[in-house]
Amino acid sequence: MEIRKETIQDVDVLALEGRLDASLAKQLKSQVQDLIGAGRINMVVDLEAVDFLDSSGLGSLVAALRSVNKLNGDIKLASLQEPVRVIIELTRLHRVFEIFGNAAEAVESF
Template structure:
């Protein structure tokens, strides 16, 4: 999986490309942990180019949400492909994460 980063004001967009799975979940957690240490705790995770997510990938997103929430921050998810959105719904995590159609709307909400 590739993670690219873009900062807009005090918010960070993380764009994921590829598969967020058991082999890449730690990479995302480490990235968010590093951002949080630098005080970047308002994040948008753009999954428009994420083709696949498994329970470990979902777990990494939950872990990221918990770590920024502890510091008063928050996470928004955006641009989910239908197949990936179906996994959020299957696990009921769409009730926890605020999910937007695009990064502009996600940025405005945070």
């Protein structure tokens, strides 16, 4: 479980690796709160290296989105593997998050 942060064109890209379950969800929430505290409100969550997503992971994504939306920011998702895409679609979160094929496309959309 790991989160790598990179800033591209004033957008923070959080590349997650591993299973987005309770333990990584806590790390993600903490990372997003740190960024918000630093005035950073536009983010891309790159899920290319995530092959599993549970309710804790979904909750952390939604909570992060709500936090940045309150400040007129946004979080976009990128590089969803098929198992993750299926869960996002089943929970209808594809109607809440903008989803892109890769992180570069998501960054450009800002």
